[in-house]
Amino acid sequence: MPTVKKMMYVNRRAPHGTGYALEGLEVVLIGTAFEQEVCMAFIGDGVYQIMQGQDTRAAGMKNFSPTYKALGDYDVTRLYVEQESLSERGLSVDDLMPLTYEDEDDDWAEKPSVQVIVRKELSQIMAAQDVLFNF
Amino acid sequence: MKFSVMVNEGPYNHQASDSAYHFTKAVLQAGHEVFRVFFYHDGVNNGTRLTTPPQDDRNVVARWSELAVEHKVDLVVCVAAAQRRGIADADEAKRNGKNADNIAEGFRISGLGQLIEAGIVSDRLVEFGD
Amino acid sequence: MAIELNGKTYETDEEGYLADLSQWDEEVANHMASEDDCELGDEHWEVINFLREYYEEYQIAPAVRILTKAIGKKMGKDKGNSKYLYSLFPYGPAKQACKYGGLPKPTGCV
Numbered sequence: 001m002p003t004v005k006k007m008m009y010v011n012r013r014a015p016h017g018t019g020y021a022l023e024g025l026e027v028v029l030i031g032t033a034f035e036q037e038v039c040m041a042f043i044g045d046g047v048y049q050i051m052q053g054q055d056t057r058a059a060g061m062k063n064f065s066p067t068y069k070a071l072g073d074y075d076v077t078r079l080y081v082e083q084e085s086l087s088e089r090g091l092s093v094d095d096l097m098p099l100t101y102e103d104e105d106d107d108w109a110e111k112p113s114v115q116v117i118v119r120k121e122l123s124q125i126m127a128a129q130d131v132l133f134n135f
Numbered sequence: 136m137k138f139s140v141m142v143n144e145g146p147y148n149h150q151a152s153d154s155a156y157h158f159t160k161a162v163l164q165a166g167h168e169v170f171r172v173f174f175y176h177d178g179v180n181n182g183t184r185l186t187t188p189p190q191d192d193r194n195v196v197a198r199w200s201e202l203a204v205e206h207k208v209d210l211v212v213c214v215a216a217a218q219r220r221g222i223a224d225a226d227e228a229k230r231n232g233k234n235a236d237n238i239a240e241g242f243r244i245s246g247l248g249q250l251i252e253a254g255i256v257s258d259r260l261v262e263f264g265d
Numbered sequence: 266m267a268i269e270l271n272g273k274t275y276e277t278d279e280e281g282y283l284a285d286l287s288q289w290d291e292e293v294a295n296h297m298a299s300e301d302d303c304e305l306g307d308e309h310w311e312v313i314n315f316l317r318e319y320y321e322e323y324q325i326a327p328a329v330r331i332l333t334k335a336i337g338k339k340m341g342k343d344k345g346n347s348k349y350l351y352s353l354f355p356y357g358p359a360k361q362a363c364k365y366g367g368l369p370k371p372t373g374c375v
Contacts (some may be wrong), residue, residue, distance in 0.1 A: 003255055003256075005254065005255055007254060019176060019177075019219075020143075020176060023175065023176055023215075023216060026215060026247065027175075027247055027250065027251075029325070029328070030246070030247040030248060030251065031247070031251045032328075033248065033251075033328065033330070034248070034251045034252070034255065036251070036255065062324070063324070064324050064325075066322060066323050066324045067323050067324050067325050069322070069323055070323040070325060070327070070331075073327070073331050073334070073335065074328070074331060131254040131255075131260055132262075133141075133254070133260075133262070134262055134264065214372055215372040218372060229279075230279065230280065231278065231279060232266075232278055232279035246372075
């Protein structure tokens with residue numbers, strides 16, 4: 001029986017100012033092939049990664065924000081967004097993409113992947129992980 | 136204990152790669168195992184043999200190469216990050232139609248699965264970055 | 266490298282992937298397939314069109330297991346397996362179908 005570890009991908013940066021967000025997302029997608037217990041966290045400027053209505057045309061960069069919508073297909077179903085990080089930036093959950101997954105154990109019912117939680121709760125979840133990847 | 140190390144920044148601009156090197160060396164000196172060092176993001180720039188630092192400073196790339204040769208440390212450069220930044224071995228150069236390769240001794244180019252595997256099999260994955 | 270077809274020039278890389286994805290059309294897809302001794306039938310096009318739609322929506326080509334699952338869901342279990350996809354694209358559905366479909370070359374990750 002192969003080891004199954006709890007892995008969290010922590011996203012701390014805005015999507016297009018640096019390459020960390022895009023390359024971080026690539027790790028998440030590839031990582032799903034290993035069938036570990038994965039989740040993602042969005043903290044600080046990382047919350048901007050899953051903002052609705054991103055348009056990168058003027059910046060001449062690829063808009064990879066639609067790729068977050070594929071996470072459900074890849075069985076990445078827990079996306080924790082820190083409440084304080086949203087509030088500090090004047091954002092609410094309504095500013096984020098309505099990301100969902102289909103629950104195999106519940107007749108493929110569509111369910112939200114994004115969970116907005118407070119810092120204290122996120123830190124508890126973080127502490128329970130075996131591996132953290134920071135981007 | 137079994138360690139793996141992830142390096143996310145290039146040499147000379149950022150301390151991360153120096154710290155990762157010293158950490159890796161200390162781990163080995165303390166008698167632990169280093170399963171893999173994985174270079175990602177700008178960290179892939181640690182793996183080009185074309186760097187020519189001035190003689191009065193450390194040679195970051197050569198230092199990694201020596202570590203790989205002396206201690207058989209597995210130094211892996213992420214292929215996708217390497218393609219973006221122009222780090223290639225002979226196979227990659229051929230596959231992508233480039234007329235040169237630049238991978239340094241002791242490094243190899245492979246996929247992101249190597250990073251996930253390192254996370255799974257190591258007791259600790261220690262990340263050095265910004 | 267380039268493909269010359271019907272008076273148009275399609276720049277490609279070493280492995281025959283289109284350099285400019287916006288140039289893609291069905292003619293160049295058929296041409297690339299014929300170069301590999303492969304004739305694109307309805308079943309190939311079903312997969313290629315699915316990949317193109319997936320890319321349009323998510324900006325990535327899906328991993329093979331995701332493709333398999335999604336094809337099975339959309340077109341039935343007899344098509345949602347890697348045996349079927351490899352029978353259509355013997356060089357690997359990710360590489361070959363992405364090439365004909367005018368999607369980016371897989372990086373060779375995993």
